[in-house]
Amino acid sequence: MTEPRTRAVLALSAIGLAGVLAACGSGGDGSSSGTTAPPPARKSTAPAxxxxxxxxxxxFRITLSRRTFTPGTYAFVxxxxxxxxxxxxxxxxxxxxxxxxVAPGGSTTLTVTLKAGRYEVYCPVDGHKDxxxxxxxxxxxxxxxxSGVNKSGTGPATPGAPATPGTPAPPTSPGHGY
Incomplete structure (x- = not known):
């Protein structure tokens, strides 16, 4: 008679343990209280x-890969x-x-059509701009x-043009066709 009682106790213990383990995995709202690894960085590519x-x-800084812009469509990765x-x-x-x-380690792509003028580029999260x-x-x-020709048809584009009037153009490397 001891054997059925032992089986019942073991079954109840296993059910109780499963319940405890399930409760430890989540805070009820789907969030975990532990630290998680950052999401893997996505390879972001510019649209055609x-x-x-x-x-x-x-x-708390932003570094862009280029300083000169002409009107057109840009994909900020x-x-x-x-x-x-x-x-x-x-x-x-x-x-x-x-x-x-994006969380630390992550990336996103923002595609923007820029017109002539001055733009501010900043992080809008929680006062980071300030x-x-x-x-x-x-x-x-x-x-x-x-092809490197400006769309006005008045001549070749100037890849090393200054970002603001009066600022000297950056030096160009020989052999690059500039």
Whole structure:
């Protein structure tokens, strides 16, 4: 008679243990109380016809891969290299455009059509802009097509053109056809 009682106790113990383990895995709202690894970085590519610009979002600064812009479509590939969530916002004459918020280690792509004028590029998350996570860009000149000729038809594009009037153009490397 001891054997059926032992089986019942073991069965109840197993059910109780399963319930305890299930309760430990979640806080009821689907969140875990433990630390999780960052999401894997996605390979972000620019849509066809867009110029790719990388944006490094760190705590608390933004570094862009280019400083000169002409009117056109740009894909800002923002990678969060910081320890806090970040996003990218581009605000100016072409409107206000915001990326998704990304966790540390993640990335997102924000495609924006820029018109001539001055833009502010910043992180709109939790006052990060006020902590210095911002930069400015100037979009000037005629739009440039893939062949390097400006769309106004008045001559070749100037890849090393200054970002603001009166600023000297950056030096070019010999042998690159500039």
């Amino acid at each position: 016809g867009a110029t790719r610009v990388t944006a490094d979002l760190a705590d 923002a990678t969060n290299t910081g320890k806090h969530d970040h996003a990218l916002e581009v605000e100016g004459p072409g409107g206000e455009n915001r990326s998704d918020t 902590l210095g996570m911002k930069t400015g860009i100037t979009v000037a000149g005629a739009p440039v097509d893939k």
